[in-house]
Amino acid sequence: MILITGGLGFIGTHTTRTLLDLGESCLLVQRRPAVVPERFAGEAVVVEQADLTDESALLELGKRHEITGIVHLAGSMPWPPGAYEPLEGADKALRSLLNVFRAAGEWQVARVGVASTIGVYGGVTGQVAGEGALKEDVPLPMTAGHPIPAFKKIGELLGDHLAGTMGLDVVNYRIGAIWGPLGHAASPFFPAPQLVHAAARGTEPDLSTLRGGGRLGDGIDLCYAEDCGRAIALLQVAGRLGHRTYNVASGRLTTNEEVVAAIRKLVPDARADLPEGRDPAPAFWLDTTRLREDTGFEPAYDTERAVAGYLAWLRAGNER
Structure with missing residues (x-):
């Protein structure tokens, strides 16, 4: 056990x-x-x-x-x-x-x-x-x-x-x-949860708690x-x-632009507008070579599948 x-x-x-x-x-x-x-x-x-x-x-x-x-x-x-x-x-x-x-x-x-x-x-x-x-x-x-x-x-x-x-x-x-079902509806570090929750509700995303990383070109290792x-x-x-x-982690950088594109593929009228550009600081993600080699792990969710899964979970009436 x-x-x-x-x-x-x-x-x-x-x-x-x-x-x-x-x-x-x-x-x-x-x-x-x-x-x-x-x-x-x-x-x-x-x-x-x-x-x-x-x-x-x-x-x-x-x-x-x-x-x-x-x-x-x-x-x-x-x-x-x-x-x-x-x-x-x-x-x-x-x-x-x-x-x-x-x-x-x-x-x-x-x-x-x-x-x-x-x-x-x-x-x-x-x-x-x-x-x-x-x-x-x-x-x-x-x-x-x-x-x-x-x-x-x-x-x-x-x-x-x-x-x-x-x-x-x-x-x-x-x-x-980490993001997805049961996670916080709003992250201070990346806007993906706010964007998906807003798309599921048909509302404007509230990004007021976001500390940074809120432009289209910004990215993080979303898993x-x-x-x-x-x-x-x-x-x-x-x-x-x-x-x-x-x-x-996923072992790759996911940009906000990718998340927005995935949302709009499923919800064309989603209000997911973010400003152009990106933070001038270098972007980083996590190397997952050790994880893959020692366990055989490979992410099952790319950005589109993750957005689709999260939207479906929210539309089924689930909340955190």
């Missing part, structure tokens, strides 16, 4: 779906009361309530279930900003991560996967000549402009240290820009949620892996 923290969240739901399809059973852990959602009714899914900062509550799960692996997707950071005093927030973030490693050691699981983020590459651009794909071995700066990449870097370093000292098989997932979940699941069930860190 694979324990998934955050298993009922955005990426966790898609990861759970693929693990079930691969024949695995899943234990989903959340802080809210334990209820198996309708989408997993009748399947090999158990939901348990536990706070990851409570070591005894987490370890108790191992007495009730035979846990063979862990996929840690729940946030390991003081979030949302300002919700806790700085030291309290840091303590909660690190304690939950350390408890996951304590449990992994006690249960002797085969592999621990830990979610990281594309954000750890922030600041790398000055070290890379021109545009191109970022590989996992590029040196990362020891600074971060946001709590999420800051604590993800800490998590990667802790995982590397504990893998060696505890003899654990630890895998870091540097997750790209559809189902592809992301499948990549993480494949990393969990693969045999011996050759690396500790993997980029989980």
Whole structure:
């Protein structure tokens, strides 16, 4: 049985779906009361309530279930900003991560996967000549402009240290820009979700929360949620892996112009106008060679299929 923290969240739901399809059973852990959602009714899914900062509550799960692996997707950071005093927030973030490693050691699981983020590459651009794909071995700066990449870097370093000292098989997932069913309707980093939601509703997209990247020529490594979940699941069930860190992404740059074109192919009158041009800073995407070579992963969704799938899901009456 694979324990998934955050298993009922955005990426966790898609990861759970693929693990079930691969024949695995899943234990989903959340802080809210334990209820198996309708989408997993009748399947090999158990939901348990536990706070990851409570070591005894987490370890108790191992007495009730035979846990063979862990996929840690729940946030390991003081979030949302300002919700806790700085030291309290840091303590909660690190304690939950350390408890996951304590449990992994006690249960002797085969592999621990830990979610990281594309954000750890922030600041790398000055070290890379021109545009191109970022590989996992590029040196990362020891600074971060946001709590999420800051604590993800800490998590990667802790995982590397504990893998060696505890003899654990630890895998870091540097997750790209994920979008699709169950995701946020608005992203501050790329406009694709806003554009698709607006097209489904027949309204003007609200891009007021967008921090940048809102012109037609701007792009990012967009990865559809189902592809992301499948990549993480494949990393969990693969045999011996050759690396500790993997980029989980599409492995290509998707421009806003591509997204708009895909939307208008299905919704010709969609109000998806974006200004011409692009940000002058170099554009980057994530190199997925390691992921492809070690798991056989290939994205199943190009831009057109992703837009079509997302629109169909929204038009069926679904919302996040």
